Structures are given as structure tokens and as C-alpha cells.
Amino acid sequence: FVDFPIKDTEAKVRVFTTRIDTIYGANAVVLAPDHPLIAEQMEDSALKDDVLRFVERIKVARASRTTAPGEEEEKEGVNTGMFALNPFSGEQIPVWVANYVLMEYGTGAVMSVPAHDERDYEFAQKYSLPIRRVIERVSYAQESIEHDPTSEDQSAAMPHAFTDYGILVNSGEWSGKLSAAAIREMAAHAEENNFGAAAITYRLRDWGISRQRFWGAPIPIIYCAECGVVPVPEKDLPIVLPEGVEFTGTGQSPLAGVAEFVNVNCPQCGGRARRETDTMDTFVDSSWYFFRYCDPQNDAVPFDKERVAYWTPVDQYIGGIEHAVMHLLYTRFWTKMMRDIGLVDFNEPVKNLLTQGMVTNVVEGTGEWKAMSKSLGNGVDPDEMIAAYGADAVRLFTLFAAPPENELRWQETGIEGAVRFLRRVYNFVYRWRETLIDAPTEAPAEFSAAARALRRKTHQTIARITNDFDELHFNTSIAALMELSNELQDSGITPEQASAADKFAVREALEALTLMLAPFTPHIAEEMWEGLGHAGGILGSRARWPQADAELAKKEALEIPVQINGKLRARVPATPETSEEELRSLALADDKVRLHTDGREIVKVIVVPQRLVNIVVR
Ligand SMILES: [Zn+2]
Incomplete structure (x- = not known):
């Protein structure tokens, strides 16, 4: 926050900003209509009546309107006649009141920087306030916005605000600094000079969790005429939903019509009482289901703390970006609540988040790649693909075509490539299987140059995939498997002429290849593993992930x-x-x-x- 002194008074107005680097571009301080400074400082002002009339009008408009406060379409404001002093530049700027500033957010006052904030830009244009540019782009990837280098006021030249970070200009001694550095240093400067400080602000709103639905966790509350709101005693939990409920579609909770559910005795006075019939939002359940998964049969408590401590926090969350704003926020909030009541001892429910990209396909007749959808008719039926190419090939293609967080363009030629690759490694195993039966189980002392090169490639591949897999770089893992299969092919070692050491090297390579393929193409990998002489397959023989030998993987030999x-x-x-x-x-x-x-x-x-x-x- 930054404190702006009000000119000719002892008063200060405190402003929250995330962009202190733009403070030289402030053209006004804007107050919420119900900001206390208005009543305090306007007693003797000639503009008092105008301002109070405006404030009253906004209050009435808000009360009668359905839009949320601050989201009124038209930004409106009025000049209070007061002046604030920019504590960095000493510049004197007007104090306004406007409907787009809310008392509930931050401090109920903002600094208006029209060159670098769209809302402020709109407001400044409407009321002909000057616009000063103080941030310049640093990269050609950023938008270049027209401006007039000969003028201090850009209200005619700039078509809209530049809201990105960049490099400071027209900012006194701070000019030439990058936004990130300026934000840090200017906050420290404000703190040293007692007119501001860095702070973390939270914007928490209430979460209405009750829904008028049958399917949801009942809210364990009873209403008694004598005792008021009474929680259901713990011994009566959980409340079980009744069966045979009629769905009327009237908008009321279907449970409200089930007399034996609704009518209960008050747990406190024993008198007649009513049970809450709304159920909880499903977001409540999705906020902590994974904790319950660790101990799903427990009927005494939500979960056993030790079991949950063993399994959680979740190592890897994979979901669409649409989860990032609601479900994941609720989950984090819920976890912090459980931490506060001693159920878990960590702050965050998930260690890693991966938001996977969209699968897109060409929309016929347009040449455009769009997310698959029924209405666009560019969907692909996975069942048809699996019937045509097999589940392994479809999965391999999907994972190979793009990193999981990127868009995946669906191209069937890619699946054919996956089929060819799988056919090649499968043939390789069956070409070698007889020969490998008597391959030595211990590494021989001497290897041919070709066998040494193959072993090097094998161990390099294991090291690379072990690492890439942890990072979820599946596409590069598959590329590495393809390289290993090429090395096998190009090594020149043949079943007919292989020495014992050659056989050892080939088996080592084929086994590693098979085991590392298993997560991507489990069916064919199981077949290949049996083909390599392991009865029971990968799962049945409890095979383990191959281990890279750093010495063998060394490049420069x-x-x-x-x-x-x-x-x-x-x-x-x-x-x-x-x-x-x-x-x-x-x-x-x-x-x-x-x-x-x-x-x-x-x-x-x-x-x-x-x-x-x-x-x-x-
Ligand atoms: Zn009662």
C-alpha cells in the first residue's frame, strides 16, 4: 500500500496497488462512494453538495440494480476538489469519487493510472483526465501501442491501455528499471520513508454451499422453534438420504417433501423440529474426496490421520485449466481449514499441477484447428480409433504427438507412425527370442564395440526416461525409446552371429525397451516381456523399472x-x-x-x- 497525503490537511488516503511501478502515471486518487474521507474532509467544501448527491445516487442505483457493485456498465465519478500528493513525485493530483471503486476491496481507494489500466483508461477518457505513459514494452512479443512522443498527455494518441510489465519511463529516478525490480525497490523505498509497505492482500468471499438438490451431503442442522439452530449431534452422523424421493421440479429441495426426513425431535429439548433439507454443493465433496479415498471404509471419523499422512499431499494433480479457478481454490481453502483443526499438517493439498492441453482437429471446410466438439463435427471416436489401430498405438500416438500441457493436433498419419514403431520392436523381440534363451545372465568381461555402444545407448535411455517420466515429458520419453530401437537396428548385431556378450547386450536393451514401453503401451509390452522368456508377464513376474548404470551411460567412450x-x-x-x-x-x-x-x-x-x-x- 501507499499513503497519499491530502493537501492542506493532516489526512492521508491509503491506496492498495499491485503496480507501484506505474505510480508516476497516476492522474488521480479515486475513492469508493462510501469512503470515510468524504464525510471527514468535505465539511467546508463548496463541492460538498455535488459530491454527496453523487454518492447518494450511486447508492440508490446499486440498491435497485441486479448487477454486482463495481460492475455497473457505465463508469461514473465526480471530482471532490481535494488534492492528493504523490509521495514519490510530490505531484499534486485530484481526488475523485467513482462507482467502480469498492469499499470492500483493498482500502476503498485506488490510484488511477489510465495509461496502464483499462478501467482507469476508460474513466480518464470519459472525464478528460490526462494520460501519462510510464511503462514501455521490453520485448517485441509485447504489444506496441501508439503514443505521441512529443506530448506528455497521451489521451489523444493511445488507443487503449498497456497493462503488461515493462520498463519504466517518465518515472524520475526510477526510469530505466524493469517493472519487477522497480516494484521491489519502490516498495522498499516507501517502507523506509514511512509512506507505504509491501503487503499480501486476500480477497475472500463467503461461499454459499447449500443447494436445493437431493443428491448431495445433507447439511447436519435442525431448526427448533425453542432452541433455534441446533447442530445434529455427532452420534447421529452421518445423516443418510432417504430413498423413494419424488422429484417435483418446483425448485425446492426434493427432500422438503419427505415428511419422515424433515420432521425430527430437537436434539436439545426433544420438541418437534425440522431438519435442514438443502444439501451441500458438490464442490464441498470434491474439496476433500482424495483424503477420504485414503480411508474410505472408516465409519467413525472422516479419515484416519496417519493413513492420510502417509498418502498425502497429492503428488500430481492432472486436470483441465477450468479446474484452476474454482475446484482447486476450494480444495486449497478446505485443506487449510483441515490444517487449522489439526486433521493434516501441511498447507497445500497438491504438490504439482499439470493442466493438460486440448485435443484439436480440423473443422471441415475451414482449415481451422479447434477443440473437438459435437457441434463442430470435428470429433474423433476413440472406440473407432482403437478398433482400427489398437489401444496401444492410439495411446502412444496421443502421448507422443505433443507435451501433455500443449495442444494436441489430431493427425491420423501420426497413429500410423506409432503402429509402425510398435510393429518394429515387436518383430525385433520375436526375431531374437530363440537366440536369447541362452544369453548369459551375468555381464561378460569383454564386449565388442557394437555391443558396448548398444549398452551405452541403453543406459543413456534409461537415465533419460527415468528423469523425463518424473517431469511428465512423455513425448520426449517416447522419442528416446524410438532412438533406442534404432540403435538396436543399426548395431549390426544379428541373432545368427551374436556372441554371448552380444546376446547379453541385446537382451539388456530389449528388456529395458520393453519395460519402459509398458506405461505407454501396456498390452504389447506384456506380450514382448513374455517373448523375452519371462513367464507371467510384467505384472505377473513383478518386474521392476530398469536402473541406469551411470558408468555405462558415459558419453565419451x-x-x-x-x-x-x-x-x-x-x-x-x-x-x-x-x-x-x-x-x-x-x-x-x-x-x-x-x-x-x-x-x-x-x-x-x-x-x-x-x-x-x-x-x-x-
Ligand atoms: Zn429445541
Whole structure:
């Protein structure tokens, strides 16, 4: 908040703002019609009658109107004749009263910054207040709004407000700072000089949870003529909904017509009383159902605290963005209430939120991609897709086509790609299954270069997917699985010629591939797992997620062949960064190489970095 002193008085008006960085653009302080300053300071003002008439008119209009206060279509205001002093610039600005400022929000007073707030812009244009630009865009991605660089007042040039953050201009010593820094530093400056402070404000409204519906949790309240509102005693909870209720459609709760439900004895005096017949909003239930899921059979308490402490808070919430404003807010609020009464010991019900993107498809005849809907006729029936391609392929395509938080464009060629990929890995398993029966179970000491490369790729893939999976990057996980299957294909290792070590490497790769496919394509993965000799499948054999060996996954393990007079004589370890000079000395120092070079004349050494060293001797 920032305190604006009222000129020639001791009074100050306190203003809440989230955009202190725009304060040099304030052209007025605007009060709510019922702000106490009006009565306090206008006693001797010549404008008193005008202002009070306006305030009265707004009050009457609000009382007779159905729109919520502050949402009146036409913004109206009147100048009070008072002046406020901008504590940053010392500038004197008028104090207005207007219908769009509410006493219930913040402090009932705002600073009007028309260049950077749409509502203030509208108000300033209507009452011909000057508009000063104090925020400039910082990126070309932001909208460029016309203005007149030769004029201090932009009311003619600016077509509407610029409401983004940006860089400060026309703001005295703060000019040139970015909004974020300015907000921080200006709040600190206000605090040091005792005219303001940073604060967190809450805007909480009451939540009416009663509904005139049958299907909902009964509200455990009894009305007694003698005792008033009496809560149902705990021993009588839960209240069970009656059956055989008639739905009249009259708008009253259907429960109101069920005499044996409504008529009860007062728990306090025993006299005749009535039970509440409204039920709770379903948002009440969705606020804490996941706590109850941890202990659904408990008939003594909502849930056992220890059980809930074991399972919650929820690790990952996945839902559409439409949940972010209502359901999730209620859930958070409810959780804080349960924390306050000692049922849970954390503040937030959910650790991670993922709002998944829309699935879109072309609307025929328009070329436009829109969310699938019946009315647009661009929907795709998942059952038909599954019948045509199989559930695994449809799911793989859906997860591969886009990160889950992005829009997914439905393109059937993508499903065909998924089918081809699955067919390839499936064939691979069946081509190898006989050969792998006698593959060693312990890693042999020596591997061919091809097998080493395959193992490296296998462990790199495990590491990558283990990480991506936690981050819900399913599309990159699937891409990594495709790369691993390519490596298998390109390794040149064949069932016919595979050594024991080769078999070990191939089985390691195929098993990892299969297990990591399982979350995406469970059906085919189960088949493949059995094909690899594991009776009972993945679930039946209690298979575990593969573990990456960091040593094997290390990238830079090159083996550079060394030829002497055209014959392969040795391999030297290197990395892609090993220089030509280093490779040359590594090769010449190698024991196997020296067997062939000692005592002979080295005519030439040809080094192809990352590939080969060729030595010519005579
Ligand atoms: Zn009573």
C-alpha cells in the first residue's frame, strides 16, 4: 500500500496497488462512494453538495440494480476538489469519487493510472483526465501501442491501455528499471520513508454451499422453534438420504417433501423440529474426496490421520485449466481449514499441477484447428480409433504427438507412425527370442564395440526416461525409446552371429525397451516381456523399472582403431574431444602397436579424429 497525503490537511488516503511501478502515471486518487474521507474532509467544501448527491445516487442505483457493485456498465465519478500528493513525485493530483471503486476491496481507494489500466483508461477518457505513459514494452512479443512522443498527455494518441510489465519511463529516478525490480525497490523505498509497505492482500468471499438438490451431503442442522439452530449431534452422523424421493421440479429441495426426513425431535429439548433439507454443493465433496479415498471404509471419523499422512499431499494433480479457478481454490481453502483443526499438517493439498492441453482437429471446410466438439463435427471416436489401430498405438500416438500441457493436433498419419514403431520392436523381440534363451545372465568381461555402444545407448535411455517420466515429458520419453530401437537396428548385431556378450547386450536393451514401453503401451509390452522368456508377464513376474548404470551411460567412450600398414592392430580409448596430436601419441604409445613398430621406421601417421589412426612402417 501507499499513503497519499491530502493537501492542506493532516489526512492521508491509503491506496492498495499491485503496480507501484506505474505510480508516476497516476492522474488521480479515486475513492469508493462510501469512503470515510468524504464525510471527514468535505465539511467546508463548496463541492460538498455535488459530491454527496453523487454518492447518494450511486447508492440508490446499486440498491435497485441486479448487477454486482463495481460492475455497473457505465463508469461514473465526480471530482471532490481535494488534492492528493504523490509521495514519490510530490505531484499534486485530484481526488475523485467513482462507482467502480469498492469499499470492500483493498482500502476503498485506488490510484488511477489510465495509461496502464483499462478501467482507469476508460474513466480518464470519459472525464478528460490526462494520460501519462510510464511503462514501455521490453520485448517485441509485447504489444506496441501508439503514443505521441512529443506530448506528455497521451489521451489523444493511445488507443487503449498497456497493462503488461515493462520498463519504466517518465518515472524520475526510477526510469530505466524493469517493472519487477522497480516494484521491489519502490516498495522498499516507501517502507523506509514511512509512506507505504509491501503487503499480501486476500480477497475472500463467503461461499454459499447449500443447494436445493437431493443428491448431495445433507447439511447436519435442525431448526427448533425453542432452541433455534441446533447442530445434529455427532452420534447421529452421518445423516443418510432417504430413498423413494419424488422429484417435483418446483425448485425446492426434493427432500422438503419427505415428511419422515424433515420432521425430527430437537436434539436439545426433544420438541418437534425440522431438519435442514438443502444439501451441500458438490464442490464441498470434491474439496476433500482424495483424503477420504485414503480411508474410505472408516465409519467413525472422516479419515484416519496417519493413513492420510502417509498418502498425502497429492503428488500430481492432472486436470483441465477450468479446474484452476474454482475446484482447486476450494480444495486449497478446505485443506487449510483441515490444517487449522489439526486433521493434516501441511498447507497445500497438491504438490504439482499439470493442466493438460486440448485435443484439436480440423473443422471441415475451414482449415481451422479447434477443440473437438459435437457441434463442430470435428470429433474423433476413440472406440473407432482403437478398433482400427489398437489401444496401444492410439495411446502412444496421443502421448507422443505433443507435451501433455500443449495442444494436441489430431493427425491420423501420426497413429500410423506409432503402429509402425510398435510393429518394429515387436518383430525385433520375436526375431531374437530363440537366440536369447541362452544369453548369459551375468555381464561378460569383454564386449565388442557394437555391443558396448548398444549398452551405452541403453543406459543413456534409461537415465533419460527415468528423469523425463518424473517431469511428465512423455513425448520426449517416447522419442528416446524410438532412438533406442534404432540403435538396436543399426548395431549390426544379428541373432545368427551374436556372441554371448552380444546376446547379453541385446537382451539388456530389449528388456529395458520393453519395460519402459509398458506405461505407454501396456498390452504389447506384456506380450514382448513374455517373448523375452519371462513367464507371467510384467505384472505377473513383478518386474521392476530398469536402473541406469551411470558408468555405462558415459558419453565419451570412443574406441579408436589403430591400423598398421592397413591391418587393425589395436584400439585406443579416446573421447570426441581428443585432439589429433593426442590420438597420435596414444596410438604410438600403445603396447600392441609397439609390438609392430619397435625397431622399424615410422614413415607416416594419418589421424582421422574420432575415427581412425593409420600408421605406415617399413
Ligand atoms: Zn429445541
